[in-house]
Amino acid sequence: MSIAVVQETLTIEHRVLVPPGISGTVTAVSPEGEYRVEDTIAVVSGEQGETRLSLFHRWPVRKGRPYRSKALPNSLLITGQRVIDTLFPIAKGGSVAVPGGFGTGKTILQHALAKWCDAQVIIFIGCGERGNEMTDVLTEFPRIVDPRTGRPLMERTIMIANTSNMPVAAREASIYTGITMAEYYRDMGYHVAVMADSTSRWAEALRELSGRMEELPADEGFPSYLPTRLAEFYERAGMVETLGGREGSVSVIGSVSPPGGDFSEPVTQHSRRFVRGLWVLDRQLANARHYPAVSWLESYSEYVEDLGQWWESKGFPEWKSLRGEIMGLLQQENRLQQVVKLVGPDVLPDSQRIVLETCALFKNAFLQQDSFSPVDMFCPLEKQVKMLKLILLFHERGRRAIQKGATLVAVRGLTICRELMRMRQTVKNDEIEKLDRMAAELDRSMNELEARYERR
């Protein structure tokens, strides 16, 4: 229950909560006005006697805050990142782990999510990471304008800074501090997203403390209770009905930094057991400067099934089938690439090379996203779906043209194809209808091409 509201920032209304476990009748209420945080603003008398309520209350961070009931996550957490929203979506109240070796772009991805995801409150836990990255957020976020509210992003962001050279005991606690804050805002009825960067550093802090206490080590020196602790953390995510009857959610995105990029290490392995989505960052993609380097072959999201209806309700009923189609093509491309590695691309017939061509287009024009370009850094759902449709249309028409005798070189040579390559940069978010024109142009060029070959 909330008893008062305070405008915390222009974006966030702080709803002052009655601490869980307190019940009874309100016997006194202070009038509206300005108060200090410790001032008593209401008195409740009930079974536990008389309780004075102030603007804050304390909560042990290691204990999850209670709620009335948990629901299954069924609405998308919009991130504006194409590879995530379209291919591997996360639901509000969901949990995802992001494993990746150093230099694969974990932090950039976390920052992009913190900037653009449509949660109302963002808790960013910098857990044992670089000091300059924290500074980056601190200097950049006040300047970036939240597209939904028109206010600086910092007004909805809480940062917990524990840089790598700060005490390990604090690092161990920082994760809990963050998730407790998230639950607190959830109880006010907000959708909260927690970014933990990185859970590996937290696990290492656990290991270090455990070592100092001379406990028996399990895998790689980590304490045997590591999986239990990880589970406790990720399970605090969820879509709930709060004690006050509101709807709120906590979504958790935890990055994992496996030593040597080796995903068989304990933190990655155990995290996988407790999350429903995995965005694997691939070293090879990062080396080729394909960002975000989310591997389309190894990543997965179990939320795809739950979210089909949500997309439908937003006017994109085709999303799930489009996604299935492109995933199928990517699988096919992977097999073909193995052949190409052995014998070269020349031996493949054009009907198969068009698959390679489509996937190359998809990777360049769709999967890659420039988090520093003002046009490309956030991609609305409508643009995502239209871009994907356009790419699949290219595939369909290209395949047909080749069947009718056109060569791949001719298909590739069309001016419209070059435009498709650049569409993520050239089509601004407020001129999405340009994509419709491009689709019409693609149809027209292909018709022309087909006609040319049919005449022969």
Place this chain on the structure above:
Amino acid sequence: MRKEYLTVENIVGPLMLVQEVSGVSFAEIAEIILPDGGIRHGQVLEINEDKALVQVFEGTSGLTPGEVRVKFLGKGLQLGLSRDIVGRMFNGFGRVIDGGPPIIPEKYSDVNGVPINPEARDYPNEFIQTGISTIDVLNTLVRGQKLPIFSGSGLPHSRLAAQIARQAKVLKTGEQFAVVFAAMGITFEEAQFFMNEFEKTGALERAVLFINLANDPPIERIAVPRMALTAAEYLAYELGMHILVILTDMTNYCEALREISAARKEVPSRRGYPGYLYTDLSMIYERAGRIKGKSGSITQMPILTMPEDDKTHPIPDLTGYITEGQILLSRMLHNEGIYPPVDVLPSLSRLKDKGIGKGKTREDHAGVMNQLYAAYAKGKAAKEIAVVLGESALTPLDIMYVKFSEQFEKEFIGQGEGENRDIIASLTIGWKLLGMLPATELKRVKQEFIDEYYPSKQL
């Protein structure tokens, strides 16, 4: 008068257990007085009831329990600082070893430093021109960054570091760096190389050197980077100088850490390194940066040799997780005679995006960088196919890429040791090489820059 304890119970490796002590604090420095009047130093590592475990910096050989006296000094490891440290040479314990007079300190600072609150930091975004194309264009270094060189034994990392120390400057101001140089467990010759280099270029007068050679006690090695960074922090944040810290070789430092950890009977983590290796390294690397309201800065360039050139070895791996990128040297390029043999694809500078572009370098910088990367990666991939199937299996476009990547290695990566290319010269070479590819292939560069810089075929 401080108490002197005669109660040394036993000595194991570099560690000494002193009994019946009182009033001793953690990490306090102790003096160990030998029967012949000689003095060694140690630090308290552990206190258990009335027992203190002391780690002896100069080694414990020749010490006999019952004969040595131990005096606790009531303070942690400190370094005496003054303006005069510039141009001087110290050992790992902070003593002058160049034969000159001792330093008269203006202040003493704890060598462990304190973590900087991210709020107090200023974000590094000033481009540093090193005069090396692969760094300036592809892996831009900025002031306040920590950018390590991952190398292997036998590769020219020392020459590269010396070249950077010699050429580094900030574009507009033309300010040079003062250098703090910390040598950890390197050979006499390697240390001598750096000293000669600094002397030749006159950098020695602007350098502070901390030298711990391969045959010096490993325990002392642990203190070297901390001493060096304490000196750097003093020069940068109190005297407002721009400092380039070169730490070589971090692998030796970590080996020393492992040695001591084993002596302390700690539970080992990967490959016998202590579980706190990450934390320990971060306490060194994080001491780089800029602070709001202070004019000075600390830029760090640690060098480490990867055992067996293995990037997944704990030392390079954990380093990579802390530092803001890495410059990787390639044995293959070195064997082909290309200097500096920077392995472009896995190298990375995380802070580059904030330090390049219009007003800092040139507006087309980001596009050129991404395009060179992509084209080189494509060329290398095509080359691999050619190795298996012969060049005939390649499409004409692929052959263009292969030629590009070969030329790229020769002209762009390769440059002379004395060659100081400015950023415009490096970008020009980049465009010249991109000219080998059709303009339609340049998907990562904006059209307007292609129109302006793409070399036309007539040239």
